[in-house]
Amino acid sequence: MGITSRDVARLAGVSQPTVSRALRGDPRVSEETVRKVRMAADALNYVPSEAGRSLSTRISHRIGVLVTDVANPFYPHLVGPLHDELEQRGYRMMLFTERSEAAASAERLVDRSIDGLVLATSTLDSALPAELSRRGLPFVYLNREGTTPADAVAVDNRLGGEQVARQLVADGHRHIGGIFGPDNTSTGRDRELGFRQALADAGIALRPAHVRHGPFEFETGLGALPELLAADPAPTAVFCGNDVVAIGVLDAARRLGVDVPGRLTVVGFDDIPMASWASFELSTVRHDLRGMARTAAGLLVERVSGEYEGEPRRVVLTPEFVGRRTHRAPSAN
Amino acid sequence: MGITSRDVARLAGVSQPTVSRALRGDPRVSEETVRKVRMAADALNYVPSEAGRSLSTRISHRIGVLVTDVANPFYPHLVGPLHDELEQRGYRMMLFTERSEAAASAERLVDRSIDGLVLATSTLDSALPAELSRRGLPFVYLNREGTTPADAVAVDNRLGGEQVARQLVADGHRHIGGIFGPDNTSTGRDRELGFRQALADAGIALRPAHVRHGPFEFETGLGALPELLAADPAPTAVFCGNDVVAIGVLDAARRLGVDVPGRLTVVGFDDIPMASWASFELSTVRHDLRGMARTAAGLLVERVSGEYEGEPRRVVLTPEFVGRRTHRAPSAN
DNA sequence: GGCTACCGTGCATACGTATGAATGAGAAGG
DNA sequence: CCTTCTCATTCATACGTATGCACGGTAGCC
Numbered sequence: 246m247g248i249t250s251r252d253v254a255r256l257a258g259v260s261q262p263t264v265s266r267a268l269r270g271d272p273r274v275s276e277e278t279v280r281k282v283r284m285a286a287d288a289l290n291y292v293p294s295e296a297g298r299s300l301s302t303r304i305s306h307r308i309g310v311l312v313t314d315v316a317n318p319f320y321p322h323l324v325g326p327l328h329d330e331l332e333q334r335g336y337r338m339m340l341f342t343e344r345s346e347a348a349a350s351a352e353r354l355v356d357r358s359i360d361g362l363v364l365a366t367s368t369l370d371s372a373l374p375a376e377l378s379r380r381g382l383p384f385v386y387l388n389r390e391g392t393t394p395a396d397a398v399a400v401d402n403r404l405g406g407e408q409v410a411r412q413l414v415a416d417g418h419r420h421i422g423g424i425f426g427p428d429n430t431s432t433g434r435d436r437e438l439g440f441r442q443a444l445a446d447a448g449i450a451l452r453p454a455h456v457r458h459g460p461f462e463f464e465t466g467l468g469a470l471p472e473l474l475a476a477d478p479a480p481t482a483v484f485c486g487n488d489v490v491a492i493g494v495l496d497a498a499r500r501l502g503v504d505v506p507g508r509l510t511v512v513g514f515d516d517i518p519m520a521s522w523a524s525f526e527l528s529t530v531r532h533d534l535r536g537m538a539r540t541a542a543g544l545l546v547e548r549v550s551g552e553y554e555g556e557p558r559r560v561v562l563t564p565e566f567v568g569r570r571t572h573r574a575p576s577a578n
Numbered sequence: 579m580g581i582t583s584r585d586v587a588r589l590a591g592v593s594q595p596t597v598s599r600a601l602r603g604d605p606r607v608s609e610e611t612v613r614k615v616r617m618a619a620d621a622l623n624y625v626p627s628e629a630g631r632s633l634s635t636r637i638s639h640r641i642g643v644l645v646t647d648v649a650n651p652f653y654p655h656l657v658g659p660l661h662d663e664l665e666q667r668g669y670r671m672m673l674f675t676e677r678s679e680a681a682a683s684a685e686r687l688v689d690r691s692i693d694g695l696v697l698a699t700s701t702l703d704s705a706l707p708a709e710l711s712r713r714g715l716p717f718v719y720l721n722r723e724g725t726t727p728a729d730a731v732a733v734d735n736r737l738g739g740e741q742v743a744r745q746l747v748a749d750g751h752r753h754i755g756g757i758f759g760p761d762n763t764s765t766g767r768d769r770e771l772g773f774r775q776a777l778a779d780a781g782i783a784l785r786p787a788h789v790r791h792g793p794f795e796f797e798t799g800l801g802a803l804p805e806l807l808a809a810d811p812a813p814t815a816v817f818c819g820n821d822v823v824a825i826g827v828l829d830a831a832r833r834l835g836v837d838v839p840g841r842l843t844v845v846g847f848d849d850i851p852m853a854s855w856a857s858f859e860l861s862t863v864r865h866d867l868r869g870m871a872r873t874a875a876g877l878l879v880e881r882v883s884g885e886y887e888g889e890p891r892r893v894v895l896t897p898e899f900v901g902r903r904t905h906r907a908p909s910a911n
Numbered sequence: 912g913g914c915t916a917c918c919g920t921g922c923a924t925a926c927g928t929a930t931g932a933a934t935g936a937g938a939a940g941g
Numbered sequence: 942c943c944t945t946c947t948c949a950t951t952c953a954t955a956c957g958t959a960t961g962c963a964c965g966g967t968a969g970c971c
Contacts, residue, residue, distance in 0.1 A: 247636075247957095249956090249957055249958085250957070250958065250959095251957080259920075259921085260920070260921050260922080261921090261957090261958080261959095262920080262921070262922080262923095262958090262959075262960075263919090263920060263921075264958095265957095265958060265959055265960085266920090266959085266960090269959085273918075273919065273920085274919070274920085275918085275919060275920090278919080278920080290713065292685060292688050292689045292690075292713075293689060293957080293958070294633075294689060294690045294956090294957050294958070295689040295690055295691035296629055296632040296633040296636075296638065296690055296691065296956080296957070296958090297633055297926090297956075297957030297958040297959085298957080298958055298959075299629040299632075299926090299958090300627075300629040300630055300633050300925090300926045300927065300928090300956085300957075300958075300959095301925075301926055301957080301958045301959045301960085302926085302958080302959065303580075303926075305629065307672070307691075314658065315654045315657050315658040315661060316654045316655060316657075316658040316851075317654075318651065318654070318852075320654070321648045321649045321650075321651070321653070321654050322649060324648050324649075324673070325647065325648040325649040325675075328648060328673060328674075328675055329675070329677070332675070337672055337674075337686070337691070338672065338673050338674075339640070339670055339671065339672050339673070340657070340661060340671050340672070340673045341661075341670075341671075342658075342661050342662070342665070344662070352625060353670070355625050356625045356626060356627060356628040357625075357627045357628055357629055357927095358628035358629065358640075358670070380623065380625075463855075492855075492857075495857065496855050496856045496857055497856075499856040499857055500856045518649075519651075522796075522825075522829050523829045523830075523832040523833045524825075524828065524829055524832055524857045524858070525857070580927095582926090582927055582928085583927070583928065583929095584927080592950075592951090593950070593951050593952080594927090594928080594929095594951095595928090595929075595930075595950080595951070595952080596949085596950060596951075597928095598927095598928060598929055598930085599929085599930090599950090602929085606948075606949065606950085607949075607950085608948085608949060608950090611949080611950085626927080626928070627926090627927050627928070629926080629927070629928090630926075630927030630928040630929085630956090631927080631928055631929075632928090632956090633926085633927075633928070633929095633955090633956045633957065633958090634927080634928045634929045634930085634955075634956055635928080635929065635956085636956070690957095
């Protein structure tokens with residue numbers, strides 16, 4: 246095992262550099278030679294060593310993807326499209342989880358084993374973006390923002406929050422609650438901001454007893470709903486930081502025997518496929534999750550390949566409220 | 579950018595090899611020198627190049643993970659633990675999707691950019707395992723089997739199928755259906771085999787009209803249930819190839835207004851976290867998904883690191899029926 | 912027929928790290 | 942004071958591919 250271009254060269258009766266050029270399609274190599282080299286390579290089952298190539302070209306053709314937690318039902322919908330888009334553009338995907346401490350994390354990312362990084366997570370106050378920038382590793386923000394300048398793709402989260410608020414107000418809700426994402430994430434913060442602003446414009450305030458914050462996880466919604474319902478008056482509608490949280494809320498409602506949407510309106514964000522399952526039929530805010538991921542991959546690849554070298558680009562997608570089963574006017578009561 | 583060990587050597591006033599040895603903890607280097615080298619490395623923010631190291635040691639410290647489709651809610655529960663276990667053992671994870679055609683797939687896997695591969699998918703009739711074996715890339719079967727000898731970790735799928743059959747029979751079901759996985763997967767085949775065998779032992783046959791096969795996806799269950807219920811007599815219980823399929827069935831039941839478990843018993847396989855959500859409370863077959871993934875990672879790492887060189891090892895986990903809400907005796911009718 | 916131009920190939924070397932072998936400086940011993 | 946031995950370090954080189962440059966051969970041109 247371990248066939249090298251030298252072995253191929255020997256068999257084909259040419260030099261090692263000629264093998265390299267022939268297989269890479271260098272036009273300076275004669276057709277006849279290309280044919281010989283191809284045959285020899287096939288005969289030996291030669292596959293160029295990626296390590297050798299990386300060392301020589303200083304390009305790894307690998308892109309890192311950093312997420313918080315793969316098992317969270319939200320992330321696969323980013324990771325899948327990212328993988329496909331990267332593969333299509335000739336890059337392989339390395340997957341990293343944020344759980345490991347940030348310091349060691351930066352180290353392992355800048356060892357030149359990846360050409361760039363998709364930052365699909367990480368909190369606003371993280372030092373990672375600055376660190377990456379300092380170390381010269383190109384990256385793109387995906388579904389988040391950051392102060393360190395870099396390409397970015399995200400939804401207009403404020404607008405999405407506003408849309409939900411307007412819908413709830415129009416439906417006649419006055420006692421409204423929110424289970425928002427973490428304060429130190431742009432998605433969490435902006436969705437809440439837009440939501441609050443639009444409510445305020447309608448003269449409605451969010452009572453602290455109707456508000457919770459937590460990670461974008463099923464358990465957050467599951468745990469928060471009972472607390473919100475214990476308030477007096479209880480909210481008649483709850484806006485959730487994202488669909489995963491909202492589905493946690495729906496689960497809690499089932500456990501508590503709370504009728505949705507009869508007694509409680511629930512709205513999510515993202516419109517992941519699960520949201521449209523008959524078990525949930527979650528009213529939510531739709532945006533092009535798949536397109537967002539692929540766009541991010543595209544921006545990053547253009548950046549690492551040198552195809553684009555200008556100022557950081559920022560792509561903002563427009564969200565759209567999609568009404569399903571889980572929202573309705575509050576019961577007369 | 580692009581600090582090398584030579585730069586560190588120059589600053590520390592030593593030779594390049596000494597830098598390499600000092601940072602790698604070679605005992606032959608004096609404490610004093612180690613200190614100097616460390617300081618120089620820190621001052622320059624030096625991070626060893628993975629490409630250079632890989633080329634020299636012929637070890638990439640990367641492990642590939644091949645799955646069918648990341649977006650399928652089952653896979654994240656393998657990918658997550660795999661990532662964690664690999665990281666803990668000093669390996670990074672490259673994620674591959676099966677969608678790309680197998681031929682090109684093998685090529686990109688054997689370019690020495692990964693030390694080994696976790697085969698978490700791929701059908702029985704795939705040529706990939708044989709190809710990997712021929713090319714000398716170590717791999718481990720995870721949640722599947724294969725004829726090409728290699729380390730493997732899987733559940734006792736036949737036993738699991740038997741357990742479900744016995745439960746359904748004990749519950750009094752006589753008209754039983756199955757929505758099994760693909761014939762050309764060991765999980766699909768063995769679960770079906772065990773199930774059929776135990777039913778046969780109880781003198782019960784599966785009518786062809788009560789049986790469907792399909793990929794382990796939500797849509798499979800969703801699409802198959804209406805067909806099964808159209809049979810006369812309709813089945814009073816359905817065993818599904820895995821939880822994802824079962825949840826598709828539950829979704830279809832909701833759409834059709836079919837009461838579960840009142841009119842229909844549904845049983846899955848795997849006990850993914852979603853199965854225990856209040857929205858589903860799916861009766862299923864539990865096994866240690868996380869442990870299975872971590873074990874596979876362990877076996878593979880021991881193999882690629884040379885820690886173990888013996889015969890292929892096979893770890894088989896014992897499944898256990900876990901009764902929740904979705905199974906019950908058939909209605910008198 | 913000699914000069915230039917061009918084309919295809921080989922030569923030399925770079926990429927960054929790791930490691931066996933050689934070297935040098937001391938220390939220990941006679 | 943010379944030898945022997947040990948220890949820390951340097952030297953030389955390997956890993957596999959890519960690429961600037963030199964080179965040899967052929968064709969074209971006057």
